[in-house]
Amino acid sequence: MAEQEEDFSSLPLQDRVTHKNWKVRKEGWEDAARAFAATADESDPVFRPFILGSDLWKGAVTDSNVAAQQEGLSALCAFLKYGGSQACSRSRGATIQPIVEKGLSSAKAGAKQSSLEALLLYIEIEGKSDALLEDLLQGLSNKQPKVVAATLGALTAIYHAYGVKIVEPKPSLKALPKVFGHADKNVRAEASSLAVELYRWLREAMKTLFWNDLKPVQQQDLEKLFEGVKSEPSPKQKRLLRAQEQAAAAAPAADEEDPEIEEAEEETPAEAFDLAEPVDVLKKIPGDFHENLASTKWKERKEALDALYEVANTDRIQDGHYDEIIAGLAKSMKDANIAVVTTAANCVEVLAKGLRRSFAKYRSRIMGPMMERLKEKKQSVADALSQALDAVFASTSLSESLEDILEFLKHKNPQVKSETLKFLIRCLKLTKDAPSKPETKSIAEAAIKLLTESVEALRAGGAEILGTLMKIMGERAMAPYLDGLDDIRKTKIKEYCNAAQVKAKDKPKPVAPPPKAAPPAQKRAPTTKKAAPGLKAPVKRASTPQSEKLTASSPQSRPPVGKALPSKLGGLQKSGLAAPSAGLKKKLPGAGPAPTLASPKRNITSPSPYEEAPAPKLGRGLAGRPLGKPAAPVEPAAPSASAGMTAAEREELESLRADKDRLIRVNDDLRTEKSKLMSQIHELQNQNAQLIEDHTRDVLSIKAKETQLVRARSDAEAAENLVQRQGREMERLKRELSRNVREASPLNADDQIYQDRGLNGSQHHPGIERYDSGRPESREVGYQRARSYMGSPSEEKENGSLDVGAGKKPSMGRSLSGDTLAAGRGDDNGGAPAVGQGVDSYKRAAEVTSQLKARIEQMKAKQGLTRPGR
Known part of the structure; x- marks a missing residue:
């Protein structure tokens, strides 16, 4: 009981926090935390025992009692927060490892939170985390x-x-x-x-x-x-x-000036x-790379470039001497094989991405050959070159690449011009630095020239360049370049400007504040200066609207009118007063009396007629009023502009002003007319380009039709030749048939000719053979020949012709009578032959027979064939 009531508050803090009783340790850490928070600065003596005895903190973090451990971690946080950098550096080595092993995994939520807070305080106060991070990762x-x-x-x-x-x-x-x-x-x-x-x-x-x-x-x-x-x-x-x-x-105002910039940098x-380790590519390149790259076989060149691409395709490349490699890649851009060109472009891309700013020294050697190769129309090659150009641009800046880009915008090849145009647009969108005023002028002039191209893609690209440039520089900076364009183009340029996404923004230089204005003249008393002997006392005048107008009308601000006018107005500019002519003192309208010349020793104390009089001191009653007449109200400065001039000079000045106004109006009219004419020219150029395209399309269509016509004529001639050959072949076959018939015909006069009803036109078939009734084989051959020329076997059967295949041979005296033909024809209705039809058939058969006989006789007579007994 006495032990519990014992008071340990008199003990020093370092003794209490190391006491064997956990309650004493707990109370000691609580008192220590309060003592740290009550200090005035980091040099307070209360920190010294804990800075020198870093083991105290190790015991606090690794305390076996969770309650004492929690209070010890809280005291550590207060010690770090109020003890400063010295407290952090002296205690970090003894606390990080125990915090990882015991504090972060403590059973008390408060101890976990205090452990994490201590780690955060170490980073916050020291400003670095390398050593702490190394100790933390050991806990994994x-x-x-x-x-x-x-x-x-x-x-x-x-x-x-x-x-x-x-x-x-x-x-x-x-x-x-x-x-x-x-x-x-x-x-x-x-x-x-x-x-x-x-x-x-x-x-x-x-x-x-x-x-x-x-x-x-x-x-x-x-x-x-x-x-x-x-x-x-x-x-x-x-x-x-x-x-x-x-x-x-320390600088709150600087942070509030442009918070957007700081946020952008943080985001x-x-x-x-940034995270990758640099790789030494030069050591990994094959030893025969340059030899294979110079080979006459395109496959070996491509294999060498593929090997380079494999070793260079890494996130970060160690800087080195890549001059020979870049020279080989530039030479490969002129290769006749597009596969080699594509692979070379891929190698340039990975090298530029891996070297970043270190690649900038090779830009001038590789960008020109790549842009020259943009003439290739194959899309895969164009894409590879475009990606390589983007990577090269990312390693440099717009100012370094702009000269080459503008030069290739003038290229005679439309494909090169189009791809260069796209590349410039991408550069403007990707650049982080706004172009300077001379660069802006060069880009704008090149883009305006593209607006007059006959190809629509180039005109649209020129408008997109101007729109992107306007997004960067602002409408005010681009207004002078868009002044002569028509409204349609301006609208299109603004559309591109609204749609463009750029990373750079022109920041105008801060304008110096104007100097503090001097106090108004009426508040200062007029000063007098003693003039040197022999010189006229200087006259000071205040700046008034009349004097300003008069100075504006001096010879320096307008063309000279005559000889007398500059000499008289020169005095006005120097002194602000009109020189009085001899014997005549003019009073200017709206001013007081003209001053008289003063002697050299006389000080001029009265104000100038052009100088405002000092305001009178107002008093009470009539004594505060000025005795003289009030000054006339100041008129507009127009009358004073011509003061001191003769009537002729004034008229000449007015006429010159009128001429100037007229010329200004004429100039405005001419400028408006020029804009309209330029718009019409552009429209006519567009129409002309469209007509040229239509004409080209029509010419190609006509040529295609002509080609089809030539082919059709050729096919017709070939068909005609074929028909002629077929006709000649038919004639030859007819002659051959006639000769065969003559050779196979017997010389018997009593032969009978058998034929079916298809022999009506037999006069047109002279090749019908005759047969001898005494020779069965002759009759058989003659019948077969007649059937083959005059009708098909089926027709012969239907018409009642002789059936040789059945073995039936006609008798010698039998002929094709009309009854036989009539019986073989058949009837559609009942199949019964008609009597009239049989008679007609008989007559026709008889006629045909007689004609054949007569024809045979003629043939025999021609050939000299005679038979005895005829």
């Missing part, structure tokens, strides 16, 4: 899964608070594949959370360091998690460093180039 190798999971959670919170610009992300990314393969699901879950947090900052660039080391299933799971944060805006730093807070407090995502 701990055997206890809860320690590994707590360490991953702490890393996630650190990146969420400070971002990847303060805390280096490479070590954590390299450690991710190992923790993704951990057996504990909590560790894998915390690893996924860390990967998602890093993806918020790095996006796709983070995959270059660890993505290939993951399993496909793990990649798919992470892709699903990444989909949820892709639509989120770029994260911002949630917690400022101590140095950032001091800088913000710039990291790239794979």
